[in-house]
Amino acid sequence: MLPEPYRLRRHSDFSLTVRRGRRMGRRDLVVHAFDRGQTDELVSSGGPRFGLVVSKAVGPAVIRHRVARRLRHICIDLVGAVPATTDVVIRALPGAATASSRDLDKQLRAGLSRLDLLAHE
Numbered sequence: 195m196l197p198e199p200y201r202l203r204r205h206s207d208f209s210l211t212v213r214r215g216r217r218m219g220r221r222d223l224v225v226h227a228f229d230r231g232q233t234d235e236l237v238s239s240g241g242p243r244f245g246l247v248v249s250k251a252v253g254p255a256v257i258r259h260r261v262a263r264r265l266r267h268i269c270i271d272l273v274g275a276v277p278a279t280t281d282v283v284i285r286a287l288p289g290a291a292t293a294s295s296r297d298l299d300k301q302l303r304a305g306l307s308r309l310d311l312l313a314h315e
Contacts, residue, residue, distance in 0.1 A: 196266045200273055202245030202281060211245065211281045218305040222289040222298065225305035231279040242276040244269040247285040257291045264295045268302055276311050 202208055215228030246265050248258045265284055276282065290298060306312040 199240040211283045220301040224285040226283040242280045245283045253291040
Protein backbone atom coordinates (compact mmCIF):
# COMPACT_ATOMS: atom_id res chain seq x y z
CA MET A 195 0.00 0.00 0.00
CA LEU A 196 1.22 3.48 -0.83
CA PRO A 197 1.70 5.43 2.45
CA GLU A 198 -0.77 8.26 3.13
CA PRO A 199 1.61 11.22 2.62
CA TYR A 200 2.31 10.03 -0.94
CA ARG A 201 -1.32 9.72 -2.09
CA LEU A 202 -3.50 12.21 -3.91
CA ARG A 203 -6.92 12.14 -2.26
CA ARG A 204 -8.94 15.21 -3.15
CA HIS A 205 -10.78 15.63 -6.44
CA SER A 206 -9.39 19.17 -6.71
CA ASP A 207 -5.81 17.84 -6.58
CA PHE A 208 -6.54 15.36 -9.37
CA SER A 209 -8.21 18.05 -11.47
CA LEU A 210 -5.39 20.53 -10.98
CA THR A 211 -2.78 17.96 -11.95
CA VAL A 212 -4.65 16.77 -15.05
CA ARG A 213 -5.72 20.22 -16.27
CA ARG A 214 -2.68 22.36 -15.48
CA GLY A 215 0.10 19.79 -15.42
CA ARG A 216 2.19 18.35 -18.21
CA ARG A 217 1.21 15.09 -19.89
CA MET A 218 3.11 12.24 -21.49
CA GLY A 219 1.36 9.35 -23.19
CA ARG A 220 2.68 5.83 -23.33
CA ARG A 221 1.16 2.68 -24.85
CA ASP A 222 -0.77 1.60 -21.72
CA LEU A 223 -0.55 4.70 -19.50
CA VAL A 224 -0.88 8.46 -19.57
CA VAL A 225 1.27 10.26 -17.01
CA HIS A 226 0.19 13.72 -15.82
CA ALA A 227 2.58 15.72 -13.61
CA PHE A 228 2.18 19.05 -11.86
CA ASP A 229 4.68 20.98 -9.74
CA ARG A 230 2.87 22.12 -6.56
CA GLY A 231 5.49 24.85 -6.14
CA GLN A 232 3.74 26.73 -8.98
CA THR A 233 0.61 27.38 -6.90
CA ASP A 234 0.07 29.86 -4.09
CA GLU A 235 -1.87 27.32 -2.03
CA LEU A 236 -0.61 25.88 1.22
CA VAL A 237 1.39 22.86 0.13
CA SER A 238 1.84 19.75 2.20
CA SER A 239 5.43 18.65 2.16
CA GLY A 240 6.92 15.25 2.63
CA GLY A 241 7.37 13.98 -0.87
CA PRO A 242 5.70 13.50 -4.21
CA ARG A 243 2.05 12.49 -4.32
CA PHE A 244 0.64 9.88 -6.70
CA GLY A 245 -2.92 9.36 -7.86
CA LEU A 246 -4.40 6.64 -10.05
CA VAL A 247 -7.25 6.70 -12.54
CA VAL A 248 -8.28 3.19 -13.62
CA SER A 249 -11.62 3.43 -15.43
CA LYS A 250 -14.09 0.73 -16.42
CA ALA A 251 -12.57 0.79 -19.90
CA VAL A 252 -9.64 -1.17 -18.42
CA GLY A 253 -11.90 -4.08 -17.49
CA PRO A 254 -14.10 -5.49 -14.75
CA ALA A 255 -13.45 -4.67 -11.09
CA VAL A 256 -11.03 -7.53 -10.48
CA ILE A 257 -8.81 -6.43 -13.37
CA ARG A 258 -9.03 -2.73 -12.43
CA HIS A 259 -7.98 -3.48 -8.84
CA ARG A 260 -5.10 -5.65 -10.05
CA VAL A 261 -3.84 -2.86 -12.31
CA ALA A 262 -4.17 -0.33 -9.48
CA ARG A 263 -2.23 -2.57 -7.06
CA ARG A 264 0.57 -2.99 -9.59
CA LEU A 265 0.77 0.75 -10.21
CA ARG A 266 0.78 1.55 -6.48
CA HIS A 267 3.64 -0.90 -5.97
CA ILE A 268 5.61 0.78 -8.78
CA CYS A 269 4.93 4.22 -7.25
CA ILE A 270 6.40 3.15 -3.91
CA ASP A 271 9.74 2.55 -5.65
CA LEU A 272 9.57 6.00 -7.31
CA VAL A 273 8.97 8.07 -4.16
CA GLY A 274 12.65 8.82 -3.69
CA ALA A 275 13.32 9.51 -7.37
CA VAL A 276 10.56 12.06 -8.12
CA PRO A 277 10.90 15.67 -6.85
CA ALA A 278 9.11 16.21 -3.54
CA THR A 279 6.84 19.02 -4.80
CA THR A 280 5.38 16.98 -7.66
CA ASP A 281 1.88 15.56 -8.02
CA VAL A 282 1.61 12.68 -10.48
CA VAL A 283 -1.64 11.23 -11.84
CA ILE A 284 -1.36 7.94 -13.71
CA ARG A 285 -4.26 7.13 -16.01
CA ALA A 286 -4.39 3.48 -17.05
CA LEU A 287 -5.49 2.75 -20.62
CA PRO A 288 -7.26 -0.50 -21.61
CA GLY A 289 -3.97 -2.17 -22.58
CA ALA A 290 -2.78 -1.95 -18.95
CA ALA A 291 -5.05 -4.92 -18.15
CA THR A 292 -2.85 -7.31 -20.13
CA ALA A 293 0.51 -5.56 -19.65
CA SER A 294 3.04 -7.12 -17.31
CA SER A 295 4.20 -5.28 -14.20
CA ARG A 296 7.61 -4.90 -15.81
CA ASP A 297 6.06 -3.21 -18.87
CA LEU A 298 4.00 -0.87 -16.69
CA ASP A 299 7.12 0.01 -14.68
CA LYS A 300 9.11 0.74 -17.85
CA GLN A 301 6.32 2.85 -19.32
CA LEU A 302 5.83 4.86 -16.14
CA ARG A 303 9.56 5.48 -15.74
CA ALA A 304 9.85 6.45 -19.42
CA GLY A 305 6.96 8.89 -19.08
CA LEU A 306 8.44 10.48 -15.97
CA SER A 307 11.87 10.68 -17.64
CA ARG A 308 10.38 12.40 -20.69
CA LEU A 309 8.80 14.93 -18.31
CA ASP A 310 12.26 15.47 -16.74
CA LEU A 311 11.10 14.16 -13.38
CA LEU A 312 13.50 11.22 -13.17
CA ALA A 313 17.22 11.03 -13.67
CA HIS A 314 17.82 9.41 -17.04
CA GLU A 315 18.51 5.76 -16.40
